[in-house]
Amino acid sequence: MSRATPHLFQQPLRASKVPVFYTNKVIESYAAKGSTPIxxxxxxxxxxxxxxxxxxxxAEKLLKGGNFLRTELPTxxxxRLRDLQELPYIVASNPRMAHVYDLYLEAFEQIRRFxxxxxxxxxxxxxxxxxxxLDKHRVVIPDLAIGVSESSPFHLPPQDLDTIMVRMLRSRISRRVITEQHIALTSQFRERQRSLDKGKGREVDxxxxxxxxxxxxxxxxxxxxEELIRRRGGAExxxxxxxxxxxxxxxxxIDEHLEFMLFEMIKNATxxxxxxxxxxxxKxxxxxxxxxxxxxxLAVRVSDEGGGLTPYGGLPPPPAPSFPLLAPGSTVADFATAQRLDIFSFSHMRRYYQHHAAQDEAQAAALASSSPSSPAGALESPDSAPATGAEGAAPKPLTGIMALRTVGKLAGTVKEQLAVERAREGQVLTEEDEVLRDAQMKSGIGLPLARMFAEYFSGTLEIFTVQGHGSDALLKIPKFGIESWASTERR
Structure with missing residues (x-):
């Protein structure tokens, strides 16, 4: 292919909006390249x-694949580094967002120098x-979710919030797919070598x-x-x-992708x-x-009798909605029975977080002012302890993104979580274990992320609701994944 001939999947270059103080010629040189669709x-x-x-x-294929990763991942x-640089400074300077930036910059430098x-x-x-x-970057999703949830809609409007989260997380999925694929191929190759050394022949799985x-x-x-939900107990x-x-x-x-999507659909239904x-x-x-x-x-439908989805998750309507609530062509009267889009929006996640954080702060302030032993204004930070109910009552369970504030990373895949649950069967859970469970089960980021997993190989995840009765979640994924979202990474 000649240099003058554009790549079939190449996207037009985006004009840089990076502030001068962020300028890095090395990053800019890599960002000018296109990513390879997979x-x-x-x-x-x-x-x-x-x-x-x-x-x-x-072995030759593995060496070729490793060197491809070594050059593709920095690009x-x-x-994504440039996307973070283009955020408003007050958003990018959030400690969680800054941590993600530092992790990405460190990985960029280390991989390109390998x-x-x-x-x-x-x-x-x-x-x-x-x-x-990969293990070090398990904190990225909680950090991104909390970072954008703490941003003001005036600095990061809903549409811009959804755009940055989709770019960051879709790119994260693609990087992990190609990296985990190379690591797994290498592991399987080494396992076949060991089988050959033991005289078992070259066994191929x-x-x-x-x-x-x-x-x-x-x-x-x-x-x-289903087994994971059963082992975790509770009414669900x-x-x-x-x-x-x-x-x-x-x-x-990729079974881990299908596990994540189906677990989110079933978990939310229960x-x-x-x-x-x-x-x-x-029952x-x-x-x-x-x-x-x-x-x-493949099509998988999960139908429940959970009463349907309330508009905006039961929150007051936003003053000026910037993301669609219903599918195109629907009207306000279709709230009772319609395809719902708002629950896939990351800006909805932020509204939920900020609404409940404000409620907890007001409740804590009221308790502090009514308690003779607490000096006025001596409020604990949101990270220090869970919110409490009335004086002497049990701590209020953490939900939504607030549950993520107390853990450093999300738990692993369904298989990994299931192995942990099986290993500690009959044991009493520690407080840390229970908090991690809550964060995994009630983070509020699961469905938006599940939809992104579906779309990565050109699938779809839709939810239709009948108010007062229940909802249907419909997942459709191509059987051979002919298309890939990796070609849109430049945008």
Whole structure:
């Protein structure tokens, strides 16, 4: 391809709005490049390409993949660094946002300076370094969520908030996919080498290609999600779940992505059922999960009897809504039965956070002024302790983004969480464990993030509600992920 010929997926360059004091010629040089689009089909074909030919060819593929990551990741990180630089200073200087910026800048510098990968030992060191970086960046989602939730709508309007969060999180998904795929391919290659050394022959696991499960059953993923909810206990664990449809069909997908999306859909359905009917009555209102395999896509519907979704999550309407509440063509009268969009908005997450934070602050102030032992104005910071109810009452459970303030990172995948729950069966949970559970179950960021996982490989996640009865969440994902959102990273 000649230099004058534009790449098929190349996006037009965005004019830089970076303040002068942020100017960094190295970052700007990387940000001027386009990112390489990656599809699920590409992940599978690249992983199988070397594996099916032999050990030498597979090793060469790994070295090629490692060096691709070494040059591709700094480009993708530079785009997000520039996005953070273009935020209003009062937003970017929030300690949480500044921490994300520092993490990205550190990763950018370390990855671009990593030596060229020349052999398998170099590749092992690179994989170890990248795994450490992935673990270190587990705080990014809580930091971003809290950082934007603490911003003022005057400095970061709802539409701008949604734009920055979509860019940051969609890019994060794409970086983790290609990084985890390379680490998993390397691990599988090394495992086959060890099998060969033990005289077992070169055993090839045809089902998993890196992080992609080529024979994934959606029904098994649903059952894992259900088990996790059951093991966590509470009223949600008593809500019956009915599974129907094509339960034995298989397809190729990243199982961790499907787990996250389905867990969020099922979790929200159980919570809505308990909230609407109460703990005892919820046992008589099952959730129905229907799985349908079409020629080109998978559809999963989660239907509940949780009373439907109230407009704006029960909050007062915003003075000037900047994000859609209903699907195009709907009217205010359609609140009773309509497709809902507001619950996927990150600006809705901020309104929820700020509304309840203000309520807690007012309640704490009232308690402090009425308590003879507390000097006026001696209020605890939001990070120091959970809000309390009336004097002598139990602490008020943390919900929404407020639950994230007390934990350093979100828990791992559904499989990882399930392994932890199985290991501590019968044990008494510590206060830290309970707080982490609340943060994972009630962060408020789950559904927006689940939709982004669906859209990453050109799928959709929609929610339709019937006020007074319940809601249907409908997930549709392509079976072979021909498209990829990675091509839109430049925007």
């Amino acid at each position: 599809s699920l089909k590409h992940l599978i074909n690249f992983g199988k390409g070397g594996r099916n030919k032999g050990e030498k060819e597979e 993708r990180l530079s785009h 030596p060229v990968i020349k052999d398998l030992e170099d590749n092992d060191r690179f994989c170890e370094f990248m795994q450490g970086t 045809e089902q998993r290609v890196g992080i992609v499960d080529t024979r994934l059953k959606a029904a098994e993923v649903v059952r894992r999600c 664990a008593t809500v019956p779940i009915r599974l129907e449809g094509m339960l034995e069909d298989e397809f190729a997908y 919570q809505a059922t308990v909230a609407h009917h109460g703990s005892e009555e919820a 008589h209102h099952p959730i129905t999960i229907t799985i349908v395999h079409g020629p080109r896509d």
